[in-house]
Amino acid sequence: MFEKIKDIVGEKNFSDNLIDKYIYASDASIYQSLPSVIVRPGTVEEIQEIIKYANKERIPVIPRGAGTGETGGAVPVDGGIVLDLKRMNKIKEIRIGDVLCKVEPGVVNNELNNELKEFGFFFPPTPGSGRVCTIGGMIANNASGMRAVKYGATRDSVLGLKVVLPQGELVSLGTETIVHSSGYQLARLMVGSEGTLGVIVEATLRLRPLPEKRAAGRAMFYRLGDVGKAVSAIITGGIIPSALEFLDNIVIKSVNEVFNLDLPKNAEAIVLFECDGNKASIDYEINKIKKVCQKFGSFRIDISDDPQEMKEIWKIRDSAFPATCRYKENLVRMPLAEDVAVPISKVSDLIVNLHKIGLKNNIIIGTYGHVGEGLVHTAFLINPELSEQWEKAKKAISEIFVLAQNLGGTTSGEHGIGLSKAPYFKKERKRALNVMRKIKNALDPNNILNPHKLMDAPDDFLTATKIRYAVRE
Amino acid sequence: METKHLEKWKKEMLVCIKCAYCFGDCPIYSQLGWESASARAKMILSYGLLTKGIEYTDSILENFFQCTTCKQCELNCPAKVKILDVIEAARKDLVDNGYCYPAHKLMREVVEKSGNIYGEEKRKKESVQKGAEYALFVGCVGTYREDESIKRTIKLLKKLGVSFTRFDEVCCGGVFPYVGLDNYQKNVQHNKEEIKKTGAKKLLTTCPMCYRTFKNNPEYSDLGVEVVHITQLLNKLNIDVKTDKVVTYHDPCDLGRHLGIYEEPREIIKKFASHFVEMDKNRENAHCCGAGGGVRGAFTRLSINMAKNRLKEALNTKADVLLTECPSCLHNFKNAKKKRQRIQIYNISEYLSILMDRGKKNEDL
Numbered sequence: 001m002f003e004k005i006k007d008i009v010g011e012k013n014f015s016d017n018l019i020d021k022y023i024y025a026s027d028a029s030i031y032q033s034l035p036s037v038i039v040r041p042g043t044v045e046e047i048q049e050i051i052k053y054a055n056k057e058r059i060p061v062i063p064r065g066a067g068t069g070e071t072g073g074a075v076p077v078d079g080g081i082v083l084d085l086k087r088m089n090k091i092k093e094i095r096i097g098d099v100l101c102k103v104e105p106g107v108v109n110n111e112l113n114n115e116l117k118e119f120g121f122f123f124p125p126t127p128g129s130g131r132v133c134t135i136g137g138m139i140a141n142n143a144s145g146m147r148a149v150k151y152g153a154t155r156d157s158v159l160g161l162k163v164v165l166p167q168g169e170l171v172s173l174g175t176e177t178i179v180h181s182s183g184y185q186l187a188r189l190m191v192g193s194e195g196t197l198g199v200i201v202e203a204t205l206r207l208r209p210l211p212e213k214r215a216a217g218r219a220m221f222y223r224l225g226d227v228g229k230a231v232s233a234i235i236t237g238g239i240i241p242s243a244l245e246f247l248d249n250i251v252i253k254s255v256n257e258v259f260n261l262d263l264p265k266n267a268e269a270i271v272l273f274e275c276d277g278n279k280a281s282i283d284y285e286i287n288k289i290k291k292v293c294q295k296f297g298s299f300r301i302d303i304s305d306d307p308q309e310m311k312e313i314w315k316i317r318d319s320a321f322p323a324t325c326r327y328k329e330n331l332v333r334m335p336l337a338e339d340v341a342v343p344i345s346k347v348s349d350l351i352v353n354l355h356k357i358g359l360k361n362n363i364i365i366g367t368y369g370h371v372g373e374g375l376v377h378t379a380f381l382i383n384p385e386l387s388e389q390w391e392k393a394k395k396a397i398s399e400i401f402v403l404a405q406n407l408g409g410t411t412s413g414e415h416g417i418g419l420s421k422a423p424y425f426k427k428e429r430k431r432a433l434n435v436m437r438k439i440k441n442a443l444d445p446n447n448i449l450n451p452h453k454l455m456d457a458p459d460d461f462l463t464a465t466k467i468r469y470a471v472r473e
Numbered sequence: 474m475e476t477k478h479l480e481k482w483k484k485e486m487l488v489c490i491k492c493a494y495c496f497g498d499c500p501i502y503s504q505l506g507w508e509s510a511s512a513r514a515k516m517i518l519s520y521g522l523l524t525k526g527i528e529y530t531d532s533i534l535e536n537f538f539q540c541t542t543c544k545q546c547e548l549n550c551p552a553k554v555k556i557l558d559v560i561e562a563a564r565k566d567l568v569d570n571g572y573c574y575p576a577h578k579l580m581r582e583v584v585e586k587s588g589n590i591y592g593e594e595k596r597k598k599e600s601v602q603k604g605a606e607y608a609l610f611v612g613c614v615g616t617y618r619e620d621e622s623i624k625r626t627i628k629l630l631k632k633l634g635v636s637f638t639r640f641d642e643v644c645c646g647g648v649f650p651y652v653g654l655d656n657y658q659k660n661v662q663h664n665k666e667e668i669k670k671t672g673a674k675k676l677l678t679t680c681p682m683c684y685r686t687f688k689n690n691p692e693y694s695d696l697g698v699e700v701v702h703i704t705q706l707l708n709k710l711n712i713d714v715k716t717d718k719v720v721t722y723h724d725p726c727d728l729g730r731h732l733g734i735y736e737e738p739r740e741i742i743k744k745f746a747s748h749f750v751e752m753d754k755n756r757e758n759a760h761c762c763g764a765g766g767g768v769r770g771a772f773t774r775l776s777i778n779m780a781k782n783r784l785k786e787a788l789n790t791k792a793d794v795l796l797t798e799c800p801s802c803l804h805n806f807k808n809a810k811k812k813r814q815r816i817q818i819y820n821i822s823e824y825l826s827i828l829m830d831r832g833k834k835n836e837d838l
């Protein structure tokens with residue numbers, strides 16, 4: 001059955017070896033489910049041929065970038081063909097005159113930005129995984145990062161896409177212009193579609209000029225509750241920082257220990273901020289942020305425009321994810337319910353209540369994240385080999401989603417739904433589900449493209465596939 | 474499969490956040506392109522073996538041994554996962570269960586018989602003297618595969634008036650733990666005794682791997698002499714030659730990422746070469762030459778392809794001369810070099826000796 005697929009991509013780019021299958025069975029999420037085969041196509045035509053054949057034979061096809069998704073988006077639930085798109089990694093055009101570039105889906109975010117730097121431009125979304133994640137994966141998940149507060153998420157930088165649809169047809173969506181009102185915004189439909197509607201094979205991306213200058217700062221707070229209030233006041237105070245992040249004291253403690261830093265132990269939270277532009281605008285904005293932080297009780301504020309010192313400031317934030325994994329000997333961090341977002345005025349309620357949920361369920365939840373966008377990461381620290389810990393986590397997770405929705409927020413701010421958030425997503429979007437299903441059905445009548453994801457993911461996220469830990473009672 | 478060595482490192486496998494930062498610059502992943510070649514995959518497979526999620530197959534053996542132990546992944550890893558400890562533990566467990574690469578097994582056998590990894594007849598050691606400051610340890614690759622280069626190094630040491638003696642050395646055994654095998658204790662003992670006999674206060678090594686072994690391997694912890702790499706010594710000496718050639722430098726993984734010696738070689742080169750250029754990937758980001766971790770023995774073509782890749786990076790600098798200070802890197806680069814590629818490849822000490830002779834013979838080197 002897969003001989004034909006092997007013929008299409010050639011033996012070198014085809015594998016049904018058990019070890020390869022075992023590795024491509026998971027991404028950065030908790031899930032594990034083996035594909036039947038993995039292929040590494042090199043051209044759009046190969047992808048079209050694969051999809052046509054898979055559609056005819058009703059074989060699932062799962063597009064995959066770097067496999068850094070945290071929700072199981074690239075995990076093949078029903079086996080099938082994993083399309084590893086990292087070979088298609090050419091930057092096809094950089095057209096500074098039109099402030100755009102055209103790239104293949106396997107181009108890595110930071111590699112694109114390194115190229116663009118020479119022209120004085122950048123592609124803004126800045127996800128934490130930018131060193132490795134692919135543009136295809138970013139578009140499919142509508143990824144964003146610390147600069148989204150000013151420059152928007154990936155969707156705000158996608159002008160046009162070339163997509164292979166689930167029956168093999170190659171289509172061009174969107175335009176090369178900054179604006180368009182010529183019909184359905186179909187490129188946007190593909191953004192955030194998590195590989196369920198088509199394989200993105202080329203993207204036309206909008207670029208932004210690199211700012212003349214940046215300055216960054218960090219403000220320490222004794223009380224966690226003050227952080228949300230300060231952040232809301234910054235955002236509604238008439239300026240747009242280029243980053244506005246926070247971390248709580250679980251994260252502070254972890255970062256101190258793992259990276260030998262000496263952040264104040266008595267701080268319940270630290271707010272990190274950055275402004276970009278020219279000297280005058282930066283001075284004005286930084287000063288304004290400083291005043292707001294002081295007003296809301298910050299006991300220490302450090303500011304710098306020295307590149308090395310700014311690096312040190314951001315090091316704390318960059319270290320948050322890995323450091324929390326080493327918070328306690330027998331606990332590690334699980335990517336669960338990790339990116340709820342709420343309207344900015346509700347951020348304080350969200351942060352404070354997340355901690356209450358942790359305490360109530362006797363589970364350690366570290367919080368940090370792109371608070372300027374209303375997004376908070378929740379680092380669940382559990383022993384993943386004990387089933388009782390998963391049950392506890394499951395309860396806390398459902399409370400977190402209820403909290404976020406009650407505050408008018410959303411299930412996922414940037415990582416997507418994949419396999420891990422379906423019931424809450426379906427509840428949040430219940431009035432849109434019908435339209436989503438109709439669209440999926442119309443484009444993919446045989447349901448071959450990344451099946452069982454998003455609205456079609458199983459309701460019990462713990463049994464959606466095997467979990468990749470050896471869980472015992 | 475029994476996994477008693479992996480058991481110790483379970484936390485590291487669990488701490489791995491699957492971020493894939495370790496894909497970047499991994500020489501094996503760059504060559505093979507499949508995610509399974511990466512350090513992340515090795516963490517997943519280790520956990521799979523440990524928890525019986527996956528059974529042994531020959532591909533597992535291949536997977537764990539396709540790693541040059543270059544340490545690039547550990548430097549890139551934000552979670553500071555002790556990747557190499559996990560990989561070494563997996564290799565030990567594989568070997569303990571009877572799964573071993575024939576090339577490695579053979580290497581162990583010939584070392585036992587002959588005292589060197591190539592099974593060659595012992596060569597007579599010249600430059601033996603009493604009361605020397607340094608005991609010089611050359612190592613297997615230098616002695617049996619890069620002897621011309623080593624002859625030059627020795628000539629240089631003499632010329633610079635370094636007080637050294639050679640001795641009846643046998644393989645230091647540094648490679649064995651990296652391929653899951655135990656060192657041959659008789660050799661360890663032999664080296665210790667021979668070093669003692671020289672009366673030297675310091676042990677001078679030319680090979681970074683041997684340097685690392687004598688310095689860090691617990692089996693040699695009672696050596697009782699200071700261990701010095703030749704770049705550390707040369708950097709202190711007065712070097713009185715010059716070249717106009719464009720020169721670049723390759724950091725051997727054992728010397729750089731493993732031991733943090735980045736500056737000494739550069740300082741030496743800058744004393745005699747006015748046109749020194751760095752490769753894009755240098756110091757802790759220097760790409761591996763592909764020789765280490767038992768890869769050259771078990772996967773020769775893969776190893777050479779990595780060297781070709783690094784050589785291309787050297788050629789991109791437009792350098793006339795590629796310098797390093799490691800017989801293994803040197804050997805791999807020479808094997809990878811095509812005739813039409815005009816770049817010259819030497820160890821620093823070798824090149825210095827050539828430059829000194831040029832002074833005499835007026836040759837254009």
Ligand SMILES: Cc1cc2nc3c(=O)[nH]c(=O)nc-3n(C[C@H](O)[C@H](O)[C@H](O)COP(=O)(O)OP(=O)(O)OC[C@H]3O[C@@H](n4cnc5c(N)ncnc54)[C@H](O)[C@@H]3O)c2cc1C
Nearest residue numbers: 065066067068069073128134136137138140143144195200
């Ligand atoms: C340490 C770490 C930090 C992270 N930080 C952030 C962050 O700050 N912000 C953020 O938003 N996310 C973050 N993430 C999550 C993840 O990195 C992003 O979602 C990223 O965009 C995924 O890209 P990828 O190439 O790894 O895609 P994959 O994980 O391989 O795939 C993700 C989804 O996209 C689909 N897909 C991939 N390529 C294509 C294509 N060409 N066409 C159609 N569908 C495709 C897949 O089927 C899957 O559903 C982080 C993850 C980690 C591990």
Ligand code: SF4
Nearest residue numbers: 489490492493495550
């Ligand atoms: S870089 Fe470290 S944490 Fe990230 S996947 Fe590799 S081993 Fe795991």
Ligand code: SF4
Nearest residue numbers: 499540541543544546
């Ligand atoms: S040590 Fe080097 S070769 Fe081995 S996995 Fe790490 S980066 Fe790759």
